[in-house]
Amino acid sequence: MEEQRDLWLSKNPAIKILRVHPPKREPQSWLTRLGVRNVPRVSITVDYEDPDIITEYVRQRMARSILKPYLVDGVLNIMMLEKPLEEKVIAGFQNSDQGGFLPLDLAFGQKLVEKIAEETRKTMLKSLQPILLVHPIIRGKLRKFLERHLQGIAVISHNEIPPQIKIQSVGIVKMNEQ
Numbered sequence: 001m002e003e004q005r006d007l008w009l010s011k012n013p014a015i016k017i018l019r020v021h022p023p024k025r026e027p028q029s030w031l032t033r034l035g036v037r038n039v040p041r042v043s044i045t046v047d048y049e050d051p052d053i054i055t056e057y058v059r060q061r062m063a064r065s066i067l068k069p070y071l072v073d074g075v076l077n078i079m080m081l082e083k084p085l086e087e088k089v090i091a092g093f094q095n096s097d098q099g100g101f102l103p104l105d106l107a108f109g110q111k112l113v114e115k116i117a118e119e120t121r122k123t124m125l126k127s128l129q130p131i132l133l134v135h136p137i138i139r140g141k142l143r144k145f146l147e148r149h150l151q152g153i154a155v156i157s158h159n160e161i162p163p164q165i166k167i168q169s170v171g172i173v174k175m176n177e178q
Contacts, residue, residue: 060159067161067162070129076166077169077170079130086138089112089134115173115174116132132154135157136158
C-alpha cells in the first residue's frame, strides 16, 4: 500500500522522492498540544527552488480544504477573467532567478483592479464570496498584486477545483477598450 501511494504521488516529474512515514507518537509535540495525534510525517525532495511553484503543488493537493469555506450548497460561485484579458496577463508574466513576477504597466494595472473591484461588488451584492478563478501560472502573483488594492477576494486556480465540485460563473471581468 505504501509503495503504491509513493508511486502515485511521485508521477509529477518535479517530485523526486516522496515517503510517508508511520505516525510518530510524541506526546509533547506542538501538534498534540493542538489536539492532533498520529499524524504521518511526509518527506519530499523537490527539483524546484521557487516557493511559488511548490505552493501551487501544495494548494492542488489541499484543494478540498481550501475550497470548503467558499462552497454554497456544494456549488463554487466564481468570477473569471475574459480569455483575451487572462492571455494578456499570462503573456506579461516573466520568470527570473528569484521566481516569476507580473510587470503590469501602471494604467493597465489600475484598470485591471477597477474592473475586478466592479465584479467583486456585483458578486457581494448577490451575498456571495468573491472568488476569482485564474490560470495556475498567474494565481499567486495576481493574488499578491490584488491584495494591496482589494480586500476579501479569493484567487484560486483551475488546478484547485476537484472534478466533483460544481462551479457556477457569477461574473466575467472584461476590459472593454472603448
